[in-house]
Amino acid sequence: MTHDNSTHSRSGRSRIEEDRQREEDRARGRGTGAVMRVIVPLQGVVQGRGGVVLGSVIPCALFYFLQLYLKRHRSERAPREEVPPPPRRPSRSPRKPALVSSRALHVIEDENSPYYRGWQAYKENPYDAEHNPDGIIQMGLAENQLMADFMCEVMKAPFNPDQIVLTAGATPAIEMLGFCLADPGNAFLVPSPYYPAFCRDLKWRAGVELVPVPCRSSDNFNVTINALDRAFSQTKKRRLTVRALLISNPSNPVGNILDSATLTMLLEFATEKNIHLVCDEIYAGSVYDSPNFTSIAKVLESGEFDKSRVHIIYGTSKDLCLPGFRVGVIYSYNDKVLKAAQQMSRFCSVSSQTQHLLINMLSDAQFIQQYLSENQRRLRKASLVLTEGLKEAGIKYVKSNAGLYCWVEMGSLMPSYSEKGELNLWDKLLNEAKINVTPGSACYCIEPGWFRICFSTLSCQDMTVALRRIQEFSKRRKRSL
Amino acid sequence: MTHDNSTHSRSGRSRIEEDRQREEDRARGRGTGAVMRVIVPLQGVVQGRGGVVLGSVIPCALFYFLQLYLKRHRSERAPREEVPPPPRRPSRSPRKPALVSSRALHVIEDENSPYYRGWQAYKENPYDAEHNPDGIIQMGLAENQLMADFMCEVMKAPFNPDQIVLTAGATPAIEMLGFCLADPGNAFLVPSPYYPAFCRDLKWRAGVELVPVPCRSSDNFNVTINALDRAFSQTKKRRLTVRALLISNPSNPVGNILDSATLTMLLEFATEKNIHLVCDEIYAGSVYDSPNFTSIAKVLESGEFDKSRVHIIYGTSKDLCLPGFRVGVIYSYNDKVLKAAQQMSRFCSVSSQTQHLLINMLSDAQFIQQYLSENQRRLRKASLVLTEGLKEAGIKYVKSNAGLYCWVEMGSLMPSYSEKGELNLWDKLLNEAKINVTPGSACYCIEPGWFRICFSTLSCQDMTVALRRIQEFSKRRKRSL
Structure with missing residues (x-):
């Protein structure tokens, strides 16, 4: 057999x-x-x-x-001697606690060495100018407090500094959640199209399998409960253990936002399946048009949900335009995840010099407010210039209100309605029109013909050049097909 | 599609x-x-x-x-289901190429997505003010060049900027080599006593097993070929695949340096067993007394060695006293490792702001020279104060000439010659003498009674207080035992 x-x-x-x-x-x-x-x-x-x-x-x-x-x-054949046995498989019972990975448990437990206990004793002796002048001066707290305040401002929801773990960018924050929530070979469901680099962030080192949950243009690329159920049961049939649902809100690459009803549905789905819900909200402050953004943190306040399965990714790279500063955030409602992530953050610490600068920046609430609204104004303008140009070229797109990109349909310019046709068009755009965009297949989109066009890096003049190239290419292409 | x-x-x-x-x-x-x-x-x-x-x-x-x-x-049996099959076991033949991990190979291959190929095309279009004004401005090269120059200055050996991968500190650099050289469950041999955190750096997420190669006081804690051979064959008997030998030079916690003859022996051992040699040289610029430091890079220049199995860890945390800046280096002679590590460095990038500051610092060669020699002068002085105080207390130590610590023998103060006795003494030192040191067992030392005492964080006055405490504790202890 x-x-x-x-x-x-x-x-x-x-x-x-x-x-x-x-x-x-x-x-x-x-x-x-x-x-x-x-x-x-x-x-x-x-x-x-x-x-x-x-x-x-x-x-x-x-x-x-x-x-x-x-x-x-x-x-x-005990796989690795020192790793604790994997936790029991998640039950279908809705009230079971969300499970963290066995490697996270291992990291949490790995504090018994006297080397670290000595440190701990040292940590438990905090500085006070009058009563304990020889104690330790804590540098991290100010930043966590300011970051929580900043997130409250951006996301219009409550955030507690004790639930923040800082990382050297959102990329290691996502990877860290992979290590904490999944054991190697476990799966995360991800509504597709999704951010292409999720795959490297979660698979390369953490060994997490990503399973796309296909969303369709007929649903305006919103995720449906049917697609989630189908993906979940198909993944189980492949004998993969699903450990989380990973979403980006505002969505990348589509550029729209998930409303409260959808977020509630996703929370209920995660609870029913006893999996985690990871919300990448890195574009939360880059919503430049109505409707308003709703953070999962806000939804959690509105009902009786099991918070311990919810984790938010944030960072300063998008909303503060500081990708090079490498400042990311894990905001978690799960104590074990927080503890393990805090320990693992030794692999991706934020530069103290950059922490210092960030403390100064975030302390100036008025500056931050002005900065965010000016950034949104510019994004709205750039988005408008792009979409007007696309209309002129007869190219369709999804109406979006967030992010630094537009989700565009160019199926009519493809030689065939297939991934191959899409990649052919992408190649022509790159080498003939000299425009670098992201093809939908790289975002695991189920429908061929979609492309993500970023508009935030170009000046007005450059955008004009780019649009002219797209329009001319489109004309030539339509003639030749 | x-x-x-x-x-x-x-x-x-x-x-x-x-x-x-x-x-x-x-x-x-x-x-x-x-x-x-x-x-x-x-x-x-x-x-x-x-x-x-x-x-x-x-x-x-x-x-x-x-x-x-x-x-x-x-x-x-594959170690983890989703991980690609492990490469062939290293042969005993000395001329086989050093193998990298299957996950490193996976990362190297994972560049076929158009998303990344688009980026690549973009990368291949470098900025030139006159001939290609729209090209990309490369920010990394200056830093790599300066870092290579700095390493040449510190280690008195040739370094090539193309062989450098920067990471957010030496900690993620070590972890990265774990991911690149080993598959989960593979082993690294490490002469013990060794730096306690090697274990978390390599085991927590990369899943590398550390196997101590016991060094003894009778050998002045130098590693011997017999101990290496024994550890290697015992590890094979445990059905673990050994992928590397990891050493620290200058050694941590002993504080002495490995001479050329020892380094040559280790290189030959690694070649014979077809494993990698990872040299953590993070204290290279903190050698404060004779004999001089010899980098493995220098030894490689002196003979016919297979360089592709050699990797150096460095960083600015010790020699430039900048641990918070999170700047680490992988210097590798292996193209595949360099490529995979470069890709993986997305998880531990250095803050651009800190890169900028570092470029400015390292550009001033005279400042750096003065800084290093002043640092060494201070280390020498602090080491002298500590060792004189230990002598007065009748406490023995290993004569050292590098690092920020001293390796001290306090067996006579223990209630029993065992790990338990050592931990009992450590506890008394912490809670009675109010001195936090690292017990040898945390460094996987095979002989009980050894402790690492750091001297670099204390002022002269504080050192006097600490020594008085040790001396008084020692007297009391001897009376009570």
């Missing part, structure tokens, strides 16, 4: 699944199934005629040695 | 992934198949015509085949 992952024919699926369960059990070290399948035919072998003694003794001895062998074999 | 909810679009699917898929199929799908292919025909054979002969021969044959199967099955 040979089958691989590709044999997904509907007929006989249950049998295949049972077999695969058994195989998986064996792969994990439980060899009982194999032993039984050996033993039972052996009884048949010897029960036939004569050789009662041999027929009984040999199989018994065989069974004994096999058990010995398998026992040794099993203990040898 | 094929979108089957699988992890990637087909276009992004690399050869490595296909190999991995095959491996996975084998691990999952063929397990039962193999057993069933043996069992099912057997049933047909014996049910008609049992008998003693068949009843004995067949089970024995079965047992033999099962052993074969299980043996194969074990060797197939």
Whole structure:
């Protein structure tokens, strides 16, 4: 009997699944199934005629040695000695606590060395000019407080400085949540099209599989509960454990925002499936038109939700236009995740010099307010120039109100309605029109013909040049097709 | 466009992934198949015509085949399901190329997405004020050049800016080498006592096992070829694949330096075993007394070595006293490692503001020279004050000439010659003498009774207080034991 992952024919699926369960059990070290399948035919072998003694003794001895062998074999294959056993699979019961990864638990536990306990003792002795002048001066708190205040300002929702872990950019923040929420080979569901680099952020080192949840133009690329349910059950059929749903709000690449109803639906879905909900809100302050942005933090305030499964990604790269400063935020409602992430942040600390500058910037609330609104004004203007130009060229796009990009449909310029056709068009845009855009397939979009066009890096003059190139290319292309 | 909810679009699917898929199929799908292919025909054979002969021969044959199967099955076992198959085991042949990890290979290959190819095209269009005014302005090169110059100055050896990858501190640099050189569950040999945090740096997320190579006071804590050989073969017996030897030079916690002969021996050992040699040289500029420091880079110049297995860790935290700035360096002679590390550095980038400041600092060669020599003068002085005080207290230590610490023997103050006795003494030092030091067991030292005492953070006055406390504690302790 040979089958691989590709044999997904509907007929006989249950049998295949049972077999695969058994195989998986064996792969994990439980060899009982194999032993039984050996033993039972052996009884048949010897029960036939004569050789009662041999027929009984040999199989018994065989069974004994096999058990010995398998026992040794099993203990040898403990995947990594020092890692605690993986947590139980999430149950379907809606009120089970959200599980963190076994590696996160390991990191949390790894504080017993006297080396670190010594540090801890040192930490528990805080500086006070009068009462404890030899104590430690805490530098992190001011920044966390200011960052929480800043997030409150941007997202119009409550944030608590104790729930913040700072990282060297949003990229390591996303990776860190991968390490904390998933064990290698676990999956995150991600409504597609999505930010292309999620894949490298989560897969390269944290080993998290991303499973697209396809969204369609007919739904204005909003995620539906049907698509979520389907992706979840298909992923389970692939024997992957889903550990989180990862969304970006405002969405990247589409550039629209998720409303309260959608966010509530996603929260309920995550609770029902006992998975985490990771909300990348890095463009929260880059909403330049109505409707207003709603943070998941705001939705959490409005009802009886299990907060411990919710984690927000933020950073200063987009809304403050400071990508080079490498300042990212994990805002989590889960104590274990906070603790593990705090420990792991040794791998992606923010430069103290940059912390100092940021403290100064964020302390000036008026400056920040003006900065954000001026940034939004410019984004609105640039977006308008781009979309007006696209209209002139007869190119359709999704109406958006956030982010630094526009989600554009150029299917009519493709030689064929396929990923290949899309990549052909992308290649022509790059090498003939000299315009670098992101093809939808790179964002795992299910429909070919969509492209993400960024408008924030160009001056007005450059935007005019770019639009002229697109318009001329479009004309030539339509003639040649 | 094929979108089957699988992890990637087909276009992004690399050869490595296909190999991995095959491996996975084998691990999952063929397990039962193999057993069933043996069992099912057997049933047909014996049910008609049992008998003693068949009843004995067949089970024995079965047992033999099962052993074969299980043996194969074990060797197939991939460390984590979704990780690509591990590369072939390193051969003992000395001229085999040093292998990098399969996840590093995956990262290197993961550049086929048009999203990144678009970026690449953009990168290939460099700025020139006259000939290509619209090109890109490269900010990294100046820093790499300056960092290479700085390392040449500190280490008195040649360094090439093209072999530098910058990271947000030495901590993520070490972790990155863990990701690049090892697959999860692979091992690094580390002469012990060693820097306590190597364990979290390599184990927490990269999943690398550290195997101590015990060094003894009778050898002045220098590593011997016998200890290396023994650790290597014992690790192989544990069925762990050794991928690197990790050393710190100047050594931490002992505070002495490795001479050319030792470094040559380590290089030859690494070549013979076909493993990598990772040299943490972060204290290279903190050598405050003779003999002079010798970088592995210098040794590589002196003979016919396979450079591609050598990687140097450096940073500005120790020699420039800038730990908060988060500037670390991987200097590698291996192109694949450089490429993978460059890609992975997205998770630990240096703040651009800090890069700017560092460029200014490092550009002033005279300042740097003065800074380093003044730092060394102060370290020498502080070390002298500490060791004189220890002598007065009758406490022995290893004569050292580098680093910010002293390696001290206090076995005579322990209630018992054991790790427990050591931790008891450590606890008394912390809670009675109010002195926080690092016990040797936290550094995986094989001999109890050793402690690392740091001297760089204290002023002269504070050092006097600390020494008085140690002396008084020592007197009391000797009386009570």
